[in-house]
Amino acid sequence: MRDAPDDRPLTASSLSRGAGVALWRQISETLEREISDGVHAAGARLPTEAELAERFGVNRHTVRRAMAELEEHGLIDVTQGRGTFVHLGAIAYLIGRRTRFHENMRRENRHARLELLDSAIEPAPTAVARELEIAAGVRVIRLDTRSHADGLPLSLASHYFPATRFPGLVEIFRETGSVTASFARYGIADYTRKRTRVSARLPDSREQRLLEIARTRPVMATEAINVDAEGQVVEFGLSSFASDRIQLVFEG
Amino acid sequence: MRDAPDDRPLTASSLSRGAGVALWRQISETLEREISDGVHAAGARLPTEAELAERFGVNRHTVRRAMAELEEHGLIDVTQGRGTFVHLGAIAYLIGRRTRFHENMRRENRHARLELLDSAIEPAPTAVARELEIAAGVRVIRLDTRSHADGLPLSLASHYFPATRFPGLVEIFRETGSVTASFARYGIADYTRKRTRVSARLPDSREQRLLEIARTRPVMATEAINVDAEGQVVEFGLSSFASDRIQLVFEG
DNA sequence: GGGTATTTGTTCGTATGTATT
């Protein structure tokens, strides 16, 4: 009853109805294959939902379900009013135990930038106080930053420092644009990462906006503790990395 | 024109139509608040989609969109035919540089199990050969495992070992159920993690099934290299961790 | 074990809203 003789392009690739596989999944798998085969180049615009619905002989909702799947897996980027585009390849970036952000980016030949989003001096939240090994409520400096590589946002971070040890840190950071360079002003020539916790989750709306990632693309959330040569905690950092653009590498 | 005087329960919490916020989002935010407020306890069953549609005065599709959002963020677990349940709190599990799986679980007072899914002796794929520092095509032993804590799956892994150095490893592992214990049989009393790469992504269908996680819950994918006391590479492991149940901790 | 009710999953159709070009 449904065989459509030959009035449709080859690409119709006839879905099998009533088999165990949902139509939307067959469509997403077809498009995934076409993308990996290069039928649709990276950055290229895909046909509109209406056109795809026509091509596969299904309702537009069914196409939308397939597109949602592809977006979820980071293969496409969808924007209302503009269209749907094949996702541009990820930028790889490594982070190590003693490696600094700018150093790292230089090695990768990328243009690095650490943008200061916000700063404050405030009483330490209990969790922050515990990690900095100071009493709860003692004042800490908070720097909220966003890192970029070649203009593309890589990560968001909140850096916490004990306020008494680093007077005027905010201004110095604003000047240097680097945590490492700021530490140098206080005589800290070397500091190491004592511990890093890593987890993965989906981004909240702030992260979606500032990292420019889709709702469905996971971030890696890290908690890092940096200590000076004497083992004193000098920084506690909470970061979220766009997992599509970064791979964390721990040497040890 | 639509104001519904007072014939509806308090919980109707009247959505605002035509405001800037989509109905499905208002619903998901309402339910999220109720969950965090304890109106729906962890593990408790939520009302059915039909009931929620009735309660909010919307179509079931609209409720489903809200539920998809909550599932995406790990707040609920949805199973066809069973219903929708508030997500049970995550099990925290730590992994360090010299820490072993069983050791780790003992410290956490959890019942550990390392299940052998598959094993083979095969020519090393190029990527594996590079990491093991052997020639491409040289035979390696592959162990595919699944780890459990208290019966809940935590991670999947493929472990690669140079075949010449570990003859009979498959049988020994089947006997001991532990990589560390197996190594001991070959005189390797100590080994350390040389490098670990971490990234995050959404699970493929195999991972969804074997880790028992929803399509939208990210996994942390790791590549780890273990070396013996002489610095010789003894194992290359590819793992994926259920990020809802594990947090990776790197000490260093 | 088997049949039935319940609950979520898929698919179609239609209409209207909103962002971009």
Place this chain on the structure above:
DNA sequence: TAATACATACGAACAAATACC
């Protein structure tokens, strides 16, 4: 402003998985 393209929402029907008797 107009056209295009994705986003939201409603209604209906059936499929598939599970729970219950």
